[in-house]
Amino acid sequence: MQGSSQIINGPYLQSITDNEAAVVWTNPILPMRDGAVERFMGKYYATGEATGGNIYSSKDLINWSKPVLGVTMHEATWLNDPKWAQSYTYNDFQAADLIYRNGVFHTYWNGVGHAYSPFPLGPYKEGSITEPFDDYGIDVQAFQDEDGEIYWVKKRNEGDPHPLTNEKSTIDGPELWIFRMVSPFTRWDITEGSVQLTNQRGHPTSVNHHNFEGPELAKYRGRYYLFYASNRMGPRSGMYQIGVAESDKPMNFDNSKKYPHPVLGRNTEQHLQEYKVILHSAEHGGWNAKYLILSPSGDWTGKSYDDNAWTTGQGGFGRQEYDLFAGTRFTNAKIRSRKTVWNSEKIFIRRRFSLKEIPQKIALKYWIFADAAFYINGNKINLNARNNTYGFLQLDPGLFVIGENIIAIEATSPCNNASCQQFIDFGLYDTGNRDAEDIVVGPAQPNFVVGPNGFERWMMYKAYFDNRQEQGIDRIHFYNKEVVVESSTVKNSTGFRRSPSLPELFLDFDKPDFTPLQLLHNSKWKISEGVLSPLEKKGGELLIRAKDDTHYRFEMPFRLKSDAARAGVYAFYQDRKNWLKIDIGKDNTWQTTTCIEGVSEIKTMKLPDKFAFLENNSLVAHYEHPWHVFTIYKNANRFRVELDQFNLTLHGDIVTPFSGRGHVGLLASSDEVDFDAVQYTAGWDEYDEYISGWQKKTGEWLVSGEGLTQLDPSVENATIFKGDPAWNYEFSTYFRNDRLPDKGEAGYYPLYVDEDNFVKASVDYATKAIVVEGKEEGRPIDKQFFPLQKKVLRHYTFSAHPSSVFQYDLRNESIISGIDILWFEGDYPYLEQTFDLPRTVRFFALQEGVWKLLDAELEGELKFSCLNKYSFPPVKTTAIKMVVENHSGKFSRAFSAWFTEDVTAGYFLRCRREHSALHLLVNDTYLGALNGNWSKSKVGLFTGNQQAVFNGMLFYELPETREKELQYEDLLNK
Numbered sequence: 025m026q027g028s029s030q031i032i033n034g035p036y037l038q039s040i041t042d043n044e045a046a047v048v049w050t051n052p053i054l055p056m057r058d059g060a061v062e063r064f065m066g067k068y069y070a071t072g073e074a075t076g077g078n079i080y081s082s083k084d085l086i087n088w089s090k091p092v093l094g095v096t097m098h099e100a101t102w103l104n105d106p107k108w109a110q111s112y113t114y115n116d117f118q119a120a121d122l123i124y125r126n127g128v129f130h131t132y133w134n135g136v137g138h139a140y141s142p143f144p145l146g147p148y149k150e151g152s153i154t155e156p157f158d159d160y161g162i163d164v165q166a167f168q169d170e171d172g173e174i175y176w177v178k179k180r181n182e183g184d185p186h187p188l189t190n191e192k193s194t195i196d197g198p199e200l201w202i203f204r205m206v207s208p209f210t211r212w213d214i215t216e217g218s219v220q221l222t223n224q225r226g227h228p229t230s231v232n233h234h235n236f237e238g239p240e241l242a243k244y245r246g247r248y249y250l251f252y253a254s255n256r257m258g259p260r261s262g263m264y265q266i267g268v269a270e271s272d273k274p275m276n277f278d279n280s281k282k283y284p285h286p287v288l289g290r291n292t293e294q295h296l297q298e299y300k301v302i303l304h305s306a307e308h309g310g311w312n313a314k315y316l317i318l319s320p321s322g323d324w325t326g327k328s329y330d331d332n333a334w335t336t337g338q339g340g341f342g343r344q345e346y347d348l349f350a351g352t353r354f355t356n357a358k359i360r361s362r363k364t365v366w367n368s369e370k371i372f373i374r375r376r377f378s379l380k381e382i383p384q385k386i387a388l389k390y391w392i393f394a395d396a397a398f399y400i401n402g403n404k405i406n407l408n409a410r411n412n413t414y415g416f417l418q419l420d421p422g423l424f425v426i427g428e429n430i431i432a433i434e435a436t437s438p439c440n441n442a443s444c445q446q447f448i449d450f451g452l453y454d455t456g457n458r459d460a461e462d463i464v465v466g467p468a469q470p471n472f473v474v475g476p477n478g479f480e481r482w483m484m485y486k487a488y489f490d491n492r493q494e495q496g497i498d499r500i501h502f503y504n505k506e507v508v509v510e511s512s513t514v515k516n517s518t519g520f521r522r523s524p525s526l527p528e529l530f531l532d533f534d535k536p537d538f539t540p541l542q543l544l545h546n547s548k549w550k551i552s553e554g555v556l557s558p559l560e561k562k563g564g565e566l567l568i569r570a571k572d573d574t575h576y577r578f579e580m581p582f583r584l585k586s587d588a589a590r591a592g593v594y595a596f597y598q599d600r601k602n603w604l605k606i607d608i609g610k611d612n613t614w615q616t617t618t619c620i621e622g623v624s625e626i627k628t629m630k631l632p633d634k635f636a637f638l639e640n641n642s643l644v645a646h647y648e649h650p651w652h653v654f655t656i657y658k659n660a661n662r663f664r665v666e667l668d669q670f671n672l673t674l675h676g677d678i679v680t681p682f683s684g685r686g687h688v689g690l691l692a693s694s695d696e697v698d699f700d701a702v703q704y705t706a707g708w709d710e711y712d713e714y715i716s717g718w719q720k721k722t723g724e725w726l727v728s729g730e731g732l733t734q735l736d737p738s739v740e741n742a743t744i745f746k747g748d749p750a751w752n753y754e755f756s757t758y759f760r761n762d763r764l765p766d767k768g769e770a771g772y773y774p775l776y777v778d779e780d781n782f783v784k785a786s787v788d789y790a791t792k793a794i795v796v797e798g799k800e801e802g803r804p805i806d807k808q809f810f811p812l813q814k815k816v817l818r819h820y821t822f823s824a825h826p827s828s829v830f831q832y833d834l835r836n837e838s839i840i841s842g843i844d845i846l847w848f849e850g851d852y853p854y855l856e857q858t859f860d861l862p863r864t865v866r867f868f869a870l871q872e873g874v875w876k877l878l879d880a881e882l883e884g885e886l887k888f889s890c891l892n893k894y895s896f897p898p899v900k901t902t903a904i905k906m907v908v909e910n911h912s913g914k915f916s917r918a919f920s921a922w923f924t925e926d927v928t929a930g931y932f933l934r935c936r937r938e939h940s941a942l943h944l945l946v947n948d949t950y951l952g953a954l955n956g957n958w959s960k961s962k963v964g965l966f967t968g969n970q971q972a973v974f975n976g977m978l979f980y981e982l983p984e985t986r987e988k989e990l991q992y993e994d995l996l997n998k
Contacts, residue, residue: 049086049523050515051464051496056080057486058469059495060131060165062122062144065581065651066476066530066701069144070484070495071095071131072469073118079145084476085484085497085524094146095131095139099153108156110136119469123166123208124668125174127638127650130208135161135178140209142647151209151643158211160184161201163469166208167241167274170671172634175274176203176211177250179237180219188217197223198236200252202275209641220250220277221269226825226855227279229254229267229286233357233854238266241274242472244481245711245976247505248274251287251483253468256357259413259488260445261347262307263357264466265289266485268507284833285819288485288498288509290465292414293846293920295453296891297815298518299460303377303431305389305414305451308919309849309888310338310363313375317368324372325399325432331374339373340391340449341366341435348443356853361391361449369440371448373433382424387460388417389451394435396448401429410438411491412445416453416460462490462514473497477525477705478577478655479980483509490514497524503835503932503947504731504758504976505711510948520943520950522936525754526983527579527703529570531556542567544689555698556690563697567597567689568704574748575708575717575979578656578688579701583649584610584637586696594689595656595663596682604680606665607691608654610637614665614672620681632670651700656688659708660717683717685748706748707980715977718746723967731975734967737768742967745776749960752938752982757965759974760930764837764900765789768970774935775942775954775961783954785933785944786966787812792839792927794946800956810951815844815922820906826857826915830906832923835930837902842895842924843867843880848917849888861886862908862916867894869901891922898926937961938982 059072078091113134136156139148161178203217223236233256240251255263265286314334342362346354437446471484481500547564558564582591592607601622657664661683723742771786783798794810820830848859868875883893941953
């Protein structure tokens with residue numbers, strides 16, 4: 025080694041099980057489901073099904089308090105009125121939503137219930153007493169846009185009357201509607217609303233049931249996202265999943281704007297890529313077995329036992345053919361793993377297989393609703409379970425032998441009624457050198473959540489985690505503006521997964537500690553009963569005593585206890601003569617005071633018309649002094665200002681000369697102002713023409729609506745940098761080219777101190793590799809090469825159903841050299857199709873507007889339940905088309921398709937510097953951790969002999985930084 029730095033434990037080198045990339049938390053995180061979550065003043069509040077109206081709270085999205093009863097349902101007088109068809113759902117608190125608006129917390133449930141409170145934990149007062157909040161629909165959300173408009177989002181079932189005209193339904197499946205609300209207290213004055221999305225039979229997200237629900241509207245980087253859940257919700261049919269559509273306006277969605285793929289689905293198919301299948305389970309095709317329903321004689325568990333007289337059949341074995349809804353009626357969603365009827369009390373099964381070698385780790389994949397005894401080569405394992413989907417059990421490899429093996433099973437049904445779910449199916453996996461990942465089935469009911477530090481985005485959702493239906497969370501990334509959700513983080517998940525990042529600084533004023541505060545102008549302050557406030561009637565000003573930053577997010581919750589009081593912030597403080605103050609008052613104005621070299625300028629603006637310190641409604645007129653949240657984002661010389669969910673700078677940021685480093689602080693006009701839960705994190709989140717503050721070193725860089733572009737392909741080393749030097753941080757960006765380059769490089773500096781101390785990671789298009797290189801104290805570190813080839817899961821772009829032609833559009837122009845296909849198998853009543861293996865398969869690549877036939881070769885023979893691997897000469901393309909020839913009366917279609925992507929024109933680059941390690945990621949692939957003794961660093965972008973567009977840059981410092989930097993110097997004497 026020429027330097028002391030080295031790449032450690034990357035997936036191309038060795039296991040990452042025991043390094044810093046190991047998973048540090050796992051789902052599930054909450055014993056509830058079908059929930060809602062609201063962030064307010066540094067805490068999260070969650071409620072939903074299985075809570076009975078209780079509400080949980082958390083500071084970090086991982087660790088939750090004991091629940092507090094917030095919502096009771098005993099005042100409604102309309103429940104026995106036959107006019108209201110859905111009154112039976114009122115007392116069953118589920119399908120909930122939470123929102124804070126204009127001093128009031130609202131919760132909604134089942135579409136019919138509404139309650140309100142001055143406090144997030146309640147108690148909530150029922151609002152739907154004499155009539156329901158809404159008469160039909162479920163899975164509701166009240167969404168506030170940053171201009172103050174609020175929208176009522178819900179599912180309409182196929183039998184529900186028209187939501188605006190009340191006319192009898194003529195639709196044949198569920199719809200997602202969005203309405204423009206007038207008030208969060210009622211839905212009955214709504215006059216504007218429309219269908220946004222519908223179920224689409226045959227769409228990759230809608231294949232086994234017409235269910236289409238769980239809408240969640242969100243906005244990020246100027247785009248709107250409407251998430252949804254589709255397919256049969258039960259775990260036994262196992263295909264519930266989360267999809268999304270993207271639009272430019274909140275009521276401008278349609279089916280054409282759906283992504284072709286789910287953004288979060290079950291993880292069982294991915295295990296076919298990650299593990300080696302010894303014996304497959306039955307969800308994608310049955311397995312051969314011998315079975316009896318009467319007790320056999322002799323040593324029936326042994327390998328030498330003669331089972332020729334036993335019945336030959338296919339596993340899995342179960343009573344029910346279709347999934348049961350609410351324990352009362354069967355749906356048209358098949359239990360795909362049930363291949364042979366088992367409705368007797370007992371069943372005896374024998375399954376033979378051969379091993380050429382004994383794996384290091386072996387996991388039994390099983391779904392058992394029975395009292396079962398497994399005999400592996402005669403060794404007994406009891407598995408008495410009442411499961412409704414799959415789980416993994418690690419087995420002792422010593423139970424197996426090279427050559428022939430036998431698994432024999434005796435299973436006893438625990439029930440004998442018409443709805444009995446008795447079932448048994450199993451498979452066997454070689455999981456390499458690690459235990460099998462917990463199985464996740466049925467993610468649904470998504471919530472879009474801002475992370476604790478205000479920069480990250482997370483998804484909260486329900487799913488069956490290892491057979492328990494509870495609530496989980498996972499990180500959302502944006503490849504520019506495309507939503508990409510990390511796969512479910514559970515026990516034994518691989519990759520790089522970190523807990524939600526906390527703010528660098530959080531002041532909750534639970535203790536009378538003034539150490540972090542620099543009081544200004546001889547003002548006096550007090551900390552009492554968990555809040556900070558001026559001690560004198562004249563008010564006061566103070567600064568937060570921490571390091572100065574150029575880019576940051578500053579959140580300041582406040583309350584005004586008199587009509588004359590004003591609260592505000594130092595959005596920027598450089599010195600006595602250079603600063604920016606922003607304050608707000610109950611006269612419905614907000615004000616900026618800019619001081620440049622001692623000369624001040626004041627601007628006064630009106631608050632948004634739809635904002636109120638307290639909602640103008642007699643039901644809440646008695647609420648006293650509600651809290652509100654002021655948030656400042658500084659990105660170089662640009663300031664964005666938010667008040668609660670209202671963007672005060674919606675029509676343009678505040679642009680100032682203050683492009684450098686500064687501090688933040690608090691302002692109060694009197695002792696009638698309180699502050700609490702103040703938080704701060706250095707960082708920025710930018711996109712399109714809002715990109716700012718980058719410092720060009722070489723090259724020709726341009727900011728536009730497309731992002732940050734390096735224009736000159738002749739520059740061998742075009743570089744640009746941004747940020748204050750920092751110890752610990754995360755940075756990500758997405759770059760792309762319109763066409764796939766044949767040569768040149770593009771990438772980033774995840775760590776840059778100076779020309780003698782840096783790390784550079786770039787995509788080398790000539791070698792089709794990620795190249796990691798750099799220097800430490802002038803000495804080059806070992807250059808590392810990571811091949812870019814990977815398996816990429818894609819779904820076809822829906823155009824018609826049924827079809828024998830399937831077009832897979834790629835994210836960017838790419839070189840593709842193969843496809844692994846898992847075929848649909850069996851009967852799908854909802855699709856009105858029975859699937860078989862195709863008679864023939866042809867693949868075409870789109871090149872310059874022309875479809876070119878590919879010379880594809882199949883490895884082995886076509887099979888169900890496994891990956892059918894096709895290879896062909898590498899081809900540069902933007903789309904692959906698959907054309908199948910079906911057998912008579914049957915259909916063929918890929919359930920999952922993984923494309924062998926050699927290289928592509930765009931990549932999501934991400935790094936995280938923490939402690940002594942610099943972690944590097946490309947898309948969702950963890951490369952490894954680079955260790956070195958560098959000082960504080962910034963980040964940069966790079967191209968070599970090519971143009972490239974970078975967009976969607978996210979940077980934030982981690983809380984460890986603040987602990988190192990808090991020195992509490994006198995800011996006035998700097």
